[in-house]
Structures are given as C-alpha cells and as structure tokens.
C-alpha cells in the first residue's frame with residue numbers, strides 16, 4: 001500500500017504488536033520497531049522483543065521509560081502507599097493512566113528523528129482492557145496533536161483496532177505468520193513464551209481466540 005515509505009512500530013514482543021510488525025513489513029518499504037522499557041515484571045518481554053526484531057532484521061530501539069514507575073500509584077515503588085497483604089501479584093505494577101498517550105508521543109518523536117511518516121500500534125478498542133487511551137477516537141486525536149506539535153504529517157495506523165482475538169490470529173495467518181506469532185511471542189503474565197502457562201487471563205484470552213479461529217478455518 002505505501003511501499004516506498006518508512007514506518008515505526010510500537011513493539012512489545014506480544015501477539016498483537018508482532019502481528020502489527022508483520023503487517024508493517026508487508027506494507028512499508030522500511031520498518032523500525034520501538035520497545036518501551038518500564039521495568040516490566042518480566043525482563044523476558046524485552047528479550048523476546050529483541051530476539052524477534054533481530055530475527056526479522058528490523059532495527060530495534062529500546063527506550064527507557066522507567067519514569068512510568070515513578071508516576072504509577074504503585075506500592076512497590078512508592079513508600080507512601082500501603083502494600084496490601086497477599087496482593088503483590090494483583091498490583092497494577094505497570095498500569096499508569098495515560099501510558100499509551102506517553103508511548104505514542106515518544107514513538108512520534110522517534111519517528112520524527114528517523115524520518116518515518118507512519119506509526120503503527122496494536123491498540124484495540126474491542127479487547128477487554130477498555131483503557132481510554134486505546135480508543136480509536138483518542139488515537140485520531142493524538143494523531144492531529146502530534147502533527148501540530150512537530151508540524152509534520154504523521155499517520156498513526158491501528159490495524160487491530162476493530163479486531164477480536166480470533167480476527168487478530170486470522171490476520172497473522174493471512175500474513176503467512178500464524179506459526180511464528182504462536183511460537184515466538186510472549187503474552188503470558190507468568191512470562192512463558194508461545195502458548196504460555198495456559199492459566200493466566202492473558203493466556204486464556206489468547207487461547208480462546210486461537211481456538212475460535214482454528215475452528216472457523218476447520219469448517
């Protein structure tokens with residue numbers, strides 16, 4: 001579609017952003033990936049992103065976003081918040097309101113630096129998260145803001161915005177990369193690559209989508 005242009009993909013090494021990376025490689029002449037390091041509970045997430053980018057020969061930027069932990073109302077990083085007993089696994093240790101606003105803004109600055117016009121993100125309005133800064137209206141609004149802020153003409157693409165998990169698997173399959181995405185990406189909250197632990201909410205969602213897609217194809 002825009003074969004002669006350059007794109008930056010917001011890339012975490014998970015199913016969604018890896019599918020977006022393949023989508024970008026199909027649609028753009030030159031693709032770079034950016035991963036945000038905000039002291040994720042599983043360092044493996046960064047390693048996973050690194051190894052996928054390396055395997056695909058994609059230039060990979062890892063940006064230090066540890067300030068997110070400073071901003072987060074998080075008992076593990078702030079002494080003025082009480083740690084509730086037994087709730088460590090449940091703390092929103094990575095959630096910050098506006099996180100995607102920050103990520104996409106930094107991706108925009110990077111795109112400007114590397115001469116890319118296109119920014120690709122795997123955010124999705126149909127998934128369970130419901131984060132306001134993953135909604136289509138927000139992304140369109142930020143697109144305008146980024147362009148005004150840098151007097152540029154970026155285009156933010158959201159190939160997964162209206163897809164459910166089964167449709168995201170279908171897209172990976174359409175790109176000829178279903179097995180790659182299944183075997184090499186990390187979605188599991190317990191840091192287990194590919195099909196994961198099978199029990200955490202992320203694994204359950206991922207598997208449900210895959211089963212749904214496979215049974216549709218099988219018909």
Ligand code: ZN
Pocket residue numbers: 187188189190191192196197198199200201202203
């Ligand atoms: Zn899991």
